[in-house]
């Protein structure tokens with residue numbers, strides 16, 4: 529049986545993807561820079577990629593240099609695809625973000641350029657809206673200040689399990705080019721999402737919705753990052769919060 533390579537298998541989404549594909553019976557190998565992974569390798573330098581891709585039937589490309597806003601992502605994607613082209617040309621599924629072509633945010637520009645590489649290779653691009661965990665991270669950072677500033681924009685958070693399920697379907701039934709954008713089950717306002725986080729953690733801090741200037745914020749405000757036409761039927765934000773914070777006062 530050919531294996532499925534999951535890049536970024538130590539990440540928020542990659543962990544879910546690898547786990548789900550395994551439960552469906554696939555031979556899944558993870559790639560990460562950390563020792564102890566099935567394949568230790570560095571996409572940015574290309575180290576370890578030949579071994580990781582040798583015998584791969586499909587690749588789910590979840591890795592991203594998120595801590596440095598995608599700085600090495602173009603080199604990484606190029607290296608991955610160049611090696612894949614030499615080693616049997618497996619199907620590649622790339623995880624992107626809804627609105628990368630409409631929001632002039634630097635990380636999104638990098639994602640869009642990476643999408644172009646995937647498209648030229650003949651892979652599949654799946655754009656998703658913001659993950660629950662990502663929105664939670666934003667709320668946590670905002671809640672460190674005595675006044676909790678929340679961007680006054682809509683948000684359509686989705687669970688990584690739902691994104692992983694869609695990816696697993698795309699592994700089974702490849703779609704050429706861009707798959708339909710995938711959004712969370714409901715469109716909410718970021719201030720109400722942050723407020724629910726404060727309530728779930730027992731915080732009494734005051735929340736202040738903020739309206740920021742600039743084209744990027746305007747695009748977010750206009751909902752360019754949403755996929756209202758294709759909501760998932762999976763976990764809602766409120767259920768995610770309840771699962772994460774079963775007892776008030778936990779952070």
Ligand SMILES: NC(=O)c1ccc[n+]([C@@H]2O[C@H](COP(=O)([O-])OP(=O)(O)OC[C@H]3O[C@@H](n4cnc5c(N)ncnc54)[C@H](OP(=O)(O)O)[C@@H]3O)[C@@H](O)[C@H]2O)c1
Nearest residue numbers: 536538539540541560561570571572591592594658659662
């Ligand atoms: N966060 C969101 O709301 C959201 C929404 C839609 C789409 N996405 C996309 O979904 C993907 C996954 O996001 P995430 O939040 O799961 O990311 P994450 O938790 O930050 O994980 C990033 C992963 O990339 C790996 N990685 C980074 N640089 C690498 C390199 N040079 N070589 C090998 N591995 C490398 C990391 O592995 P090691 O550090 O172990 O090497 C880690 O496993 C990204 O492409 C992101 O743009 C995210």
